[in-house]
Amino acid sequence: MPDPRLTLSRQGQVAIVTIDRPDKLNALDLAMLEALDGAIAGIERDRTVLAAVLVGTGKAFSAGGDIAAWAAMPPAGFGFDWVRFGHRVFSRIAELRVPVIAALNGHALGGGLELAACADIRIAETQARLGLPETGLGMVPGWSGTQRLVHRFGAQIVRRMALGGEIFSAAEALPLGLVDQVVDTGAAPDAALAYAQRVAARGPAAVQVAKLMLASATGESGGTAVETLASMLVAKTGDLGEGVAAFGEKRAPAFKGEW
Template identity: 70%
Template sequence: MAEPRILVAVDGAVATITVARPEKLNAFDIGMLKELALACDTVEENAAIRVAILTGAGKAFSAGGDIKAWGGMRPEEFGHQWVRLGHRVFERLATLRVPLIAALNGHALGGGLELAAAADIRIAESQIRIGLPETGLGMVPGWSGTQRLVQRFGAQIVRRMVLGGETFSAAEAHGLGLVDAVVETGTSVAAAQAYAARVASRGPAALEVAKLMLSVANGEDNGSAVEALGSILVAKTGDLKEGVAAFSAKRTAAFKGEW
């Protein structure tokens, strides 16, 4: 059986998700996308986890999509099996119930930057570069590079990366708001762990609800965020408990409007 290439380690309230294909600069293939979705499930299902860290093994964060994985696909396969799958998985990552911190230990280019953009906080090492080089290969960003990145960082910065092929150093990315902090080479994971401890010390329910509220304010995932907030609120009420009890007992519910 093949070794897993998306690793999840849990230490108390902190989960660390590591993209572990260093020999390919942590470039993704379809199997890795599916593994990342399962890693998201692992984090979601563990109530003890309050914050997650995302990083890469070796010297790379992620080179994005492995060209060998998609280069020979038919157009319909490329659209459905590659682009749409990656989009769904990255959306799953972006909407984790817990805050997500990306420790950028290496370059974040193309799909690697789209992966980093799914995080709530990005901590970059000083030597890295950030960019979206897809148009140089005759293609376009497909894992929310023109959508989530525009919502989070602004259209003009994304235009420069997509249309002009510009890449930015960690310092430049920090000045543009693409990353939240720059640290020395080899220290991004430790910095992310320190920030994760800070996050984990705060109220977990407040963190989850605040993350949903921020998503709504930023125009991301409005429908599901609103429904999640409403469902959490209603689930705490006496009316829900009474409704479930009445259903089980096959009687008419006596709602009292208790919050």
């Protein structure tokens, strides 16, 4: 079902996903996760979209998971309905066909940082703070904070955030690789859109294949990238057409090995 706290819009060939719950620092609940999942699925299907932007409204990019949404869940429900579902949604973002640019208009903490980490590029405003404060609540990062973040930023940086509770400023996060660019307050949405338009101006097939290759190189894809690339290659061959035709005609295929 649509959720007014999460919107999907277009600017040319760029899709913009906006988290709009400023009174709760854009904290996510189950309904918002479901809306986010739907928005990302729509972007994936729309071949006219060549890049995407993630942004929040108000003072924060996202404060992560809404404590009120999960605190009373029984352990099984918390694990399956909250953590595992959040993993699926965030993985869909990380594996999106097109590059994703996150505009960190403010703090990205806990699940908010895990969400930002799904993006290919992160542009932070100078006042933004980044960290994984979960252990201070007796909780652990649950939306791939100890997995995807380690792949992308390195284990030691994640140790400092998850074990020591360190919170990094945007300026501190830049040399650590947590963000790719720091801009003035209020400038992140426009800067992210400009970067997304830069991506969209490049060869779409090359960009999307390059993203798959990078996912394979970093070990994040779990083989999905390899099988996707291989399937695309085979789909270009004459053998595929012959095999499908032979199946429909109930005859033995006459493969030629054409590439």
